[in-house]
Amino acid sequence: MSTSPSLALIDLRAWRQFVAVAEELHFGRAAQRLCMTQPPLTHAIAQLEATVGARLFDRSKRSVQLSATGRTLLPHAIDLLQRATELQALAHSAAEGSAGRLKLAFVSTVGFDVLPQWVMAFRQACPLVQLELVEATGDVQLLGMERGEFDAGFLLHAPGFAPVGLAGLILNTDSLVLAMPEQHPLAQAPVVQLTDMLATPLVMFPRRIVPSLYDAVFGMYHAAGLLPAVAQEAIQMQTIVNLVSAGLGVAWVPASVRQFQRPGVVYRQVVGAVAQCQTSLVWPHSSPVLSRFLEFAPPGASLHKLGA
Template identity: 65%
Template sequence: MKETLVDLRAWRQFLAVAEELHFGRAALRLHMTQPPVTQAIAQLEKTLGIVLFDRTRRRVALTPAGEALLPDVRDLLERAQALPARARAAAAGEVGRVRLAFVSTIGFAHLPQWVRDFRVLCPQVALELVEATGDVQLEALARGEIDAGLMLHSPGFAPPGLALLRVAQEPLVLALPAAHPCARAERPAVADVLAEPLVIFPRRIVPSLHDAIFGLYHAAGRVPVIAQEAIQMQTIVNLVWGGLGVAWVPESVRQFQRDGVVYRAAGELARTGRGKATVVLPACETSLVWPAGGANPALARFVAFVREREVAGR
């Protein structure tokens, strides 16, 4: 059976009578005459099929059913009164939801502080976080399952159809077993490690950065010897500790300390063949990406927040 909806005006009249327990005073409070209020309550009771008030010549009292309804009616009317302000806040991005995916490396540095500050600044915006690699983020963005992502990539990365805000730039450093001979040098020569087995992420995870690392080897006339692939940077470092090989990781991964693993900035690499130019070592960037032309005001507020932090951090 389909229930008949009761409009807010009828509930306001019910609340006035319930709080005044007098039809005359309730009518004055509502700026009405008494007969329409009496008729409205009678119609409400008929619609609901229950008696809300016991009436005598001497008194008006709520029935048990009326008493039970009273707290819910107060809550309903308070929420209805707050709706216009909430709608304006939602349009301004002060209320809403941002589903944000992120790579693990941003969690070593910026992300924890950003989350804390943004929740203080916009407490009514639900910031929902999910850790995901770049390939998973791009698929989720295409399906509309997330609103934005913090992705790792090489400089110059520009995903089609997405807006991009660079938030971090850092070099790649070597993760080496502590017992490795190159670990004793403050800046080991790149040529000394290019023949070592390599622990690296699969190309599908961050194609641009994977290609940049391979480009370094090819510039030196080497072909990387892949010992093991792993998705998470923490796993890559743990595999280095296990002696499977060496790895190139973003500098921020230094904050992940693992006994038996050291991080070293590599020295310059001279190009083989003609000329004496040096090969530029790969660097990486982390960017906030989101659908171009998106209409989520809460996301726009978060992007502006991150942009302010990125500018301040320069």
């Protein structure tokens, strides 16, 4: 099968030979530089000229000079060879995960502790990776990964959560603390008992956002024979804490949220509260760049396989 002119034009060997002759202006020296004999080089240049449809060199018995077409093409040929070299290096970087693209979704609580130092370390080590961060709730993340919109996602969930079809690693396990309005009668109490808080209205995220954690919180109330009174639902943890500060109720939040210091809100450990939460990184398909990202997990992160 014959090679089409368009395919022949991207023959890097031919352009490498052209550059060697153009720089040496001598077929013998160019052939020596290319570790070949002169007749095959002369033939290769003639073939390239036939493909281009123009003379690249003006030849005489005593000299070889670039033609007008050759002078025009030379800088482009040099650039082509340089780009080819860079492409090979880029391919190697992509194969080892230090180049490419990674689109990560995350819940807001991850931004308080886990994510910032992780991203900083990764970006410093892998500047060729195009890292895109998108804040999204758990339900949006799972749907996005199903559609191929996210490569991985940081999820908040209750222990025991194992999404179907996804691999993952547990990054940490956190206790739930109670965010209370500072004017609440027990806000300054040295010890807060769960039984003292069961009748207080809740500010809560909708179940569809984090069903496993929602059920874990409600389970504490059901164990006491009560149905929680939800005063207001909100999606983002910052919004939930802001609503607590306005006196709408109390909220169960991961302990890491205590870093979000909102005037009018105090955080208290509650004796008898058994619900916990975990943060995990989950993904539908592994990739070199994702594997590389995992290498930069913060020192404090204890990685355990999700569902194990």
